[in-house]
Amino acid sequence: MTTAVSRSWDEKLRISDICTDLGISRSTFYDWRQKGRAPRCIKLPNGDLRILRSDYDHWLDDRGDRA
Structure with a gap:
């Protein structure tokens, strides 16, 4: 049995998810x-970074072509 990946508004994305979605390297993201x-990151107690789906979506929207 497989489960669907949640795409909820408050989903916490990993840096690797963002890099894959944008087609960029981790070094580009960190640059x-x-x-x-x-996009705004949340730093977890273990040092890992996460990005809220809502923050990522807003960040993408802000970069849209307004022409």
Whole structure:
């Protein structure tokens, strides 16, 4: 039996999920983060980063072509 992956509004995405979705490398993501261009991240107690699905969706929307 397989279960569907949750796509809820509050889903916490991993950096690897973001990189795969955008087709970028981890180093590119961390470069963007250092420059303040990446979506807002949540730092977990173990040091791992997560991004809320809602923050990621807003971040993508903000980058849309407004022409």
